[in-house]
Amino acid sequence: MKRRDFIASGAAFTAGLVAQPATARAQAWPTREITIIVAVGPGSSADALARGVARIASRELNATVQVKNVLGGAGLTGFAELAASKPDGHTFGVVNVGGLLVFPHIMKVPYTWDSFSFLGGVAEGYYGIGIAVNSPIKTIEDLIAAGKSRRVTYSASAIMNGVAMIQLGNATGAKFQFVPASTQPEAVAQAVGGHVDVVVQTPPDLVPLIEGKQLRLLASATYNRWPNYPDVKTLKELGYDAATIVPLGFACSSGVPPAIRAKLEQVIAVAAKDPELMATMRSLTILPRALSGPEFRDAIQSQASTVEGILVAAGMKKT
Amino acid sequence: MDNLLLGFSIIATPINLFYCFVGTFLGTVVGILPGVGPLATIAILMPLTVNLDVTPALSMLCGIYYGVAYGGTATSVLLRIPGEASSVVTCLDGYMMARNGRAGSALTIAAVGSFIAGTIGTVAISYLSPPLAKLVFAFGPAQYTALVLAALAAVTYFSGGALLKALLMVGFGLTLGCVGADPMTLTPRLTFGNLDLVAGIDLTPLAIGLFGFSEILAMARQPLSKLRMIPTPRTLLGFLPNREETRRSVGPVWRGTILGFMVGILPGGGAMLASFLSYALERKVSRRPEEFGKGAVEGLAGPETANNAGSSGALLPLLCMGLPANAVSAVLLTAFMIHGVAPGPAMMERQPEVFWGLIASMYVGNVMLLLMNLPLIGLFVKILEVPRAYLSPLILLLCVIGVYSSGEDSAVVIAILFGFLGYFLRKMDFDLGLLILAYVLGPILERSVRQALTISGGEMSIFFESGLSIGLLVAAGAFLVLGLLPNRKLALRDD
Structure with a gap:
């Protein structure tokens, strides 16, 4: 039974x-x-x-x-x-x-x-911030600068994913707007298509798109670097006390x-x-x-x- | 071409062919059983495949996925119970064909149409992937809003029947879609404090109730003498579509294949939407729209082809981008990851043998499905010879078990409630297909509108910023305007 x-x-x-x-x-x-x-x-x-x-x-x-x-x-x-x-x-x-x-x-x-x-x-x-490869934003600093001059949007399939973004915004004064997606792929596709600025998701959601050169991993939003992209720094290493745990x-x-x-x-x-x-x-x-x-x-x-x-x-x- | 030959050379080992067969066989079985879906089947089998090689494991799991659309037809045609959500439309004309003594023919047309759609879908994945996959990313919240509006307008326009009744059903469907947590703030709506309703009303109990249970009720209200179906001819030729039926199937099959594939590619689209749009399209282009709902061959051939093409289409973004288009392909993505394969361009470059092996397995799997399903037709139509007095309670039992095992405890209650509701709505000539469609599309529309407005900060202009959304909105407007013009006369005559 x-x-x-x-x-x-x-x-x-x-x-x-x-x-x-x-x-x-x-x-x-x-x-x-x-x-x-x-x-x-x-x-x-x-x-x-x-x-x-x-x-x-x-x-x-x-x-x-x-x-x-x-x-x-x-x-x-x-x-x-x-x-x-x-x-x-x-x-x-x-x-x-x-x-x-x-x-x-x-x-x-x-x-x-x-x-x-x-x-x-x-x-x-593990959580990470992904961004479309053709976005003018190249670094976390660019992202924060953009967030100070306009509403920067991020998609995520769960509100918890965005904890790091909120903490980052609170620490820097940048404005980040959460756009809830109903599924993980939806959140990812919105970022790849440029409908939102960035996406905060886990590796299974982001890796295929990163490998396919559609997305770039801007930073790890966890306290650890991603094992498959050891060169990408964590937000903490970049100087911001922000992480999705x-x-x-x-x-x-x-x-x-x-x-x-x-x-x-x-x-x-x-x-x-x-x-x-x-x-x-x-x-x-x-x-x-x-x-x-x-x-x-x-x-x-x-x-x-x-x-x-x-x-x-x-x-x-x-x- | 070399790549595809490589794929066939990989799949052509006894062990790989065996697992491909197991997958397609399971898919057929799962498709036949109402309530048992591919999602749970794949998820349960996934851990068991860990010790298998990548290619047999993935070809088996994918076989379950595309095999379902073959099996789902049988119960819809024979018993008016949708085996899968994507076969809901088949209940309309497929079942009426069965009552007219054409069950064998209906199942044959569906199987052959499915085969054509599955094979062409696979060809399209093999050769058209990169450009089509780009389409996925062009759709953001604003474009989805426009797409859903266009789809709703198109279906209402195509549907025929009284406009007011159609609008009532759409409104009711949209309301049902609102039940559950608010997509943005998660606040429960229309749940009346009931925890079981927080996730909304499930499609399975809704469809089984509206179509399956209502039919059993309708039968129970009729004297036994009226229940007799025209028996299917017992000769082999009786199972084959006659010349007239074949001729009338050709157009719907081609249109269904193309439409279904394109709709399938879009996330949230998939097989079910494809089948509805195909039905609506066929009714519109048909020279005999009055036959729809009374056993029109086109109303079976189109949707049954479109749902298979939709399943294939939904695999494209997964294989080419690593982006699953629906819940089932999301589970397939997990299966890929567990086997150390990241689907997408990287897979084609680094593990071409996996990608092409899988593609080859899909060609082979579709042939297997056709060969497996055609002989089964003879067995299936025998079901109709069971006296209804025994058959109906048995169907009822199977449905209840299916609904119970697929969802929450409350699903059975929901199915029964909608069974009675469906019975009364049918008696009053309301279009249940429209209800289901609005129920499926409503939440997508609401979410897209609110996402778009969140992105734009409340500016309506976001809906008119891309050519794609403008084009779709214009199409939606055109369908609405056309709906008010003379064509209505033709539709009204059907009533």
Whole structure:
């Protein structure tokens, strides 16, 4: 069965908050298949990571581990389902910045930070600023200068991508206008066609166009340089304290017995160092970054004020 | 030519041909099953291909992708249930052909048309890629706005029927498209606090409800004696289109191929839009527009060709630019990356054997699909001999399973609601095709307009800055004006 039993999310949410001190049950765990909830569609980086982790978890725990893509609600449904899952250690899921930092400001969501126990981080997305090869803007300095004399537009498929641009604008006084795109390719095509000035996306989106000499990588918008373009500097190296940091990791609903949670944390830690998974991450150009549960939580929380600032500036934040 | 020969020499090994076959076979199966889509299939199989060589892995995954448009036809024609979104239009005339005893002929025309479109699409990818790929980048938000307006105007103009009813359906479709998160600010709209609606209404339950469930309801309301279809002739010749049908298919197939390919190239366009535009076009150019909706061969041949050409077209920006045109080709891009191939000009330069091997596999795959689908037709039409009293509940079950496994829990509820709605709308002669089309195009229109205005800082002049958008806007205006002129008379007579 691919589907969970349908539980009214309100009731299940309450259940999720009630800790069940079931240490006796811990020995018998896992008693059935373990489900990894992924709130994005098949084929995405997060999905590929989760499937890799599923293989490793299955090996480590000697259990069946399945990946379940819970789409809908722009990722909200998956988050809600994870928060509401029975805290018996048979469900965990991928969590990212969007569900925790963006949505709670925009709409009523059926979960809080306290609904989750953070198990650990495995990766971080690389982000970069791409620009059409025939654009008169050649350097970050050109871009900032342009942003001081007119509205410079940037496209991105998610609001989080633009964190570096907002920070860059705040630091220099340049004006950068976010143009939301519905998909990654749409964001990229708008920049190549000159409809917007630059695009902020991840390597899988930009690399084919860079290799095809349609786009140039202006700067890495992460704290690390891109492995495939080691000559392109990061914004930080160029003298601007600006970076898009999107850690990717796993969490389960809070209330999972500590013994089971410790085992899950250990599985994530093993997975983060697994050579096969690291190879997958390299081929998808995501930065392997092993974080413990608390470190992962902090990494996300450190972005909270920046993201809130962006939402306020974009008029997206509801009270 | 040398390149293509290189490709064929690479693909012509038993193992590569085997994986090509597996891909096209799976594509056909996935196409037949309503609700099971290529997206999930490719994503699930992708990790399993990691240990394969690049060429067999990619030719298999691509085979699933273009094979779907072949399989999607069968359920549309036989049961009026769209196996895939791109086969929604086939439900209109393909199904009526089946009721007139021409099911075998309809499926044969669709298979051959699909083959022609798939092959010509592949030829176009082989030889026309660079200039056509440039077209993708010419389309920004302003140009998309103009394109969608032109497409909507064209379809309303072509559609025939009462103008007011057409506009009502377009308005309803646009409203349905608005459900969900606001494209710019993510604020939920028309969701009534329901989390399941934040992502909007899915196309699969909507299409299956409006077309499939409504048909089952309509059948349930009729006495058994009226339900009998004219049986398909049992001879081999009965499966083949007769001379008249063949003659009437030629034009639609060619027009569908060209139109479908061009529409497919554009991001957001793809197979479904291609099939709708082709249907509208055929109805307009036909000398017998009154036959449309009652089993016109053109209304089957055009769209069924166009959706295949659209699938091929959508591969072009992916292969030549690394820019996927739709969700499925986005997953294919991930598959390419996992195998260490960055599609685009770099791939043609550095890994020509992968690029041309894949192209060759597409030629071979289309032949396989044709050979696989033609014998299946005999099997498929047998389905019609099952008494409807047994068949209908079975269809209902399959549809519910398909909808349930494809989306959210609420998808089944949505499908059933739209089943009843579709039943009443059909009884009152509303055009459900227009509803679906407006539902698909509405969100693209809204997003493009708002993106364009964000870029320009609110200046409307952005819509008139490029020749392309001016041209499309003029076309849109022309269709609207023409719609008010005498042609209407002809259309009104159909009612």
